[in-house]
Amino acid sequence: MSARNWLVTAFGLVCVAVLAVINIPDRIPKVDLVERASQFAAALQSDAPYRPPTVREGETALSGLIPLLTGGKDTQSELKTLTPLGFTLTSGIDSTSGRRFTMAATQPGDEQGWGLFIGDYGARTRQVIEVPHPNFDLNTEILGVQLYRALPGSAVLIAGAHRRAANGTADVAHNANSLFNLVATELARKGLPQVQLHGFEDSSLPGTDVVVSGGSTPHTRLHEQMADHVEAGGMAVCRAWQQSCGNLEGTTNVQGQAADSMGTVFAHIESDGSVRMDPQRRDRLVAALAAAITAGP
Template structure:
């Protein structure tokens, strides 16, 4: 026969256990119904950044000591040694997770509203640095920043470089594709010196090359495997491609591009991609261009 105190203790224990289970269910249920709000997409962050650029914005080239700080600071940032030196130039640096890929990244954005309009730089942290994707003329070569983000999404370990000023700002001094005294150029050369291939995205008016969708060249560098694979993939995707190392392409071959010249000095691969306005205005065609470039595996020279 069970004694009354023992029975009461058993009932109390059962009630406590049920209460704990109910509490756990409620807590878990609340977590499942209220997931943390996702952060902004990289596309929206880049679009907001580039939409603020204009030909009359403030811009000044960095001084020699600032360029040295940029080189050392960005190298430290890429290597995970902290952002302190890069932040000295007015950059804000934060880590995030790309909602489109689930991959972690670090993003550095220049100081807003000042002449230190020196760019936005995004490092994919899911793999060692593998490919440099460059957008030197945002807000001028329209939509090229979208191609840059899409290609960044497709390549683990990519590093995305976006100029911080309209190319016409400061009497064309902000044209980073033709000025060596820019933070953009400094960072591009830091990465090229590590052996990374650069892919630089540009745009041209349809009337300049009415029978051409894309002008592909290797700038001042010899056309290596990466450039030739890209040409093959783009042609196979149905694009009309003018190949700069074989044909004359109405001065769109990028031979005066300073990042291309630096790549030639370092014996690293450089790919200059000019796209017509029609191609840049079509999301479907953009996806096809990006797919072809990704399938060309430009990480291999």
């Protein structure tokens, strides 16, 4: 082969390689994360079996989930770690935000119903969004994913079992041995603030749309900003540091207790059914919370 022909061939191969790299994102599947989370939540049943992880299972799961949730890119390593525990790993692009994500999820109905976890692929994690009661606090998983979309650098934790499964053992907000709590505690140990989303019936606190609380942690400027932004969005707010909010303050939630012991921020957000079932009001709540978090202290 002549030198000229060799150069032409080499140049052509380089062009093909460059085009292949450019087109890689086109081969990554696009996924509607709200739809995926909603399907996951809808499949959770109160009569399903459930057990928390053993100590060894918890340690192994953390070794795979924490890198995934904090911007890790070594998905093959995470796959090898998490698959034997019953997790399915997915990598894709969220169809609405356009951001690449990694997701690990157990199968609804399995006794190892340990959760659905979403990480921002390759991004520095700034906050943790938690949904402890999917398919009980209806549509909180929608709020969680919408908040993820509004806040780049979010890790999302969605419980993998109905809170009433196994006689309430699956209530991750009150079970310190759940994998959900182990992950939340490890992320709090890294200093990450947590936003935990709940729902209440309208009759539980008439005249209130949203409750903002620090749970068992001291209230901070962030809690005040959240309440102010939510109120500015046209919703009635109960500020737990100023008044009684009908036992909706989340002071017994173990994630808040762990955060309190570490001095990290924990925000417990309750929204009533009229907010969670109305897409426009959900959007306003998400926008308010995102604005408050983005504003910083």
